[in-house]
Amino acid sequence: MHYFKELLDFILHIDRYLNDIILQYGFATYLILFLIIFVETGLVIMPLLPGDSLLFAAGTFAFKGSLNIYYLIILLFIAAVLGDTLNYMIGKYLGPKVFSRDYKLIKRAHLEKTQVFYEKHGGKTIIFARFIPIVRTFAPFVAGIGNMDYRKFLAYNIVGGAVWVAGLTLLGYYFGQLEFVQKNFETVIIAIIVLSILPPVVEVIRQKFESKPVQ
Numbered sequence: 001m002h003y004f005k006e007l008l009d010f011i012l013h014i015d016r017y018l019n020d021i022i023l024q025y026g027f028a029t030y031l032i033l034f035l036i037i038f039v040e041t042g043l044v045i046m047p048l049l050p051g052d053s054l055l056f057a058a059g060t061f062a063f064k065g066s067l068n069i070y071y072l073i074i075l076l077f078i079a080a081v082l083g084d085t086l087n088y089m090i091g092k093y094l095g096p097k098v099f100s101r102d103y104k105l106i107k108r109a110h111l112e113k114t115q116v117f118y119e120k121h122g123g124k125t126i127i128f129a130r131f132i133p134i135v136r137t138f139a140p141f142v143a144g145i146g147n148m149d150y151r152k153f154l155a156y157n158i159v160g161g162a163v164w165v166a167g168l169t170l171l172g173y174y175f176g177q178l179e180f181v182q183k184n185f186e187t188v189i190i191a192i193i194v195l196s197i198l199p200p201v202v203e204v205i206r207q208k209f210e211s212k213p214v215q
Helices: 002-012 014-042 051-064 069-098 108-129 135-145 150-175 179-183 185-211
Strands: none
Touching: 014 051, 014 069, 014 135, 051 069, 051 150, 051 185, 069 135, 069 150, 108 135, 108 150, 135 150
């Protein structure tokens, strides 16, 4: 519980923490940001790191001149692509071991459904998942388990990574200059988080209503 409180505080006050990191570590801040994005997208056990809000905040500091916008976009794009690639490889390596037989909570049928799903929706899943916290960490892992063609995965990985990193970083860069954003940064971060998780929530609600039998 203490960990989640600290994580929530870091996310909501990411501008303050990022400012402290820049002041303390200077140029090494790029490496720190690189590692955060890489770990969030590359390790399935670390899905709660603040990817969206971090990119937006980094873009805001780039506008202030504390960071270079070009360095940010290039380095964090590389981190995002490498992270998803690692996650895919881990899933691909563990898949045969995990699904070699049925377990209490994991059935081989789940793997077969995953393979069918990614054959049908793989591309847009990898791209859209970039904008959904937690889901973006699990999507490449499941793609690896589902044996999605790597060349196909890599193409969507690159497109998704570019749109996600450049989009949110430039959003922070251009909107961070607004007085409203500067005075209500915490509110803006909450709005970004809410908008990020809204699509899967709407989809769950839609499926729930569709699954109800017609009276």
